[in-house]
Amino acid sequence: MTASFWWLSVPLVIALFLALRFLNAKTHHAIAKALTNPVCWAIVLIAACLMIFKLPYAPFAEHTKVLSWLLEPAIVALALPLYQQFIHVKKNLLLILISCSLGVINATLVASIICALFAAPAELSASLASLSVTTPITLLVTDALGGIPSLAAAMVIFIGVLGAIFGNLIFSLINIQNAQAKGVAIGTACHAIGTASLITEQPKAGAFASVAMALSALLSALIVPLLYPAIQHLI
């Protein structure tokens, strides 16, 4: 195919993302914010465009490599918010560290057990082992486990939206209103989208969620690549 329009990929992705982010910034309600998440819609709209016009993914990936390359230094730069959160919570660090670790371990363990029950192929269970972490980290961890990074990313994004919508309902049902408990739970299990929605609604819980999200990024990176093969060995 001698298509010469692929160079438009990067400018169009940037323009679309900025437009979606602008619209998202105009919403003020916590759930509306989660439902208009710019990353989620950018991926859905671009995927829909490629499918409607019957365009292949490979040249799109090839021409947007510039963006994908920048993801690596961006992940290194995540050390900055991680550090900023670290020095904020020295007092509660141990409890938050333990509960975050439990959350990360639980996510990998529960997903592996469900995959085993459904007799899922290895590629699929590897794609679902690292869901308790922010999207860029899951891309790398899933790739290292031999899974499908884009599938893991989609699951993580949708789980974030789910957490933003139903988080409060769950806490009412299990009768927990403590800001630290809510924040750490949402930050670990529902990452960026859940955290952003919590910050708009309950700033104190939102602050704990930011800490937990940063910590679970680090913990997932350290724990999941070791834990997942061990679980597979046992199952």
Place this chain on the structure above:
Amino acid sequence: MKYLISSAIILACLAVAKYLTALFESSFPAPLLGMVLLLVLLLTGIVKEHHLKPTASPVLNYMPLFFIPAGVGIIEHLGLIAEHWPLLLTIFIVVPLTSVILIGSVIAYFKGRENDS
């Protein structure tokens, strides 16, 4: 100049991490190791926050842009999703639900259930 310094620090961490993972033939993702290295440098005070901010802040602000192309890759796996949707749906609900209940309960055990503010 400040952009140059902060970019150099980030890229140096990434380069060292890539070198180390290649040296030990580790499957550990190099950018994650780079993140850990940079965190250690920050915690030990070797690198200061203001050294990093000029490049780190805009890069972090636009980070979602960098994983959109990878996310679009999902269209190559629609068949797999259609075939295994009951599994995916189960995981989608059970994994975050169990984690939220587990973490919430552990912290509530130590800190109380009520809103303390």
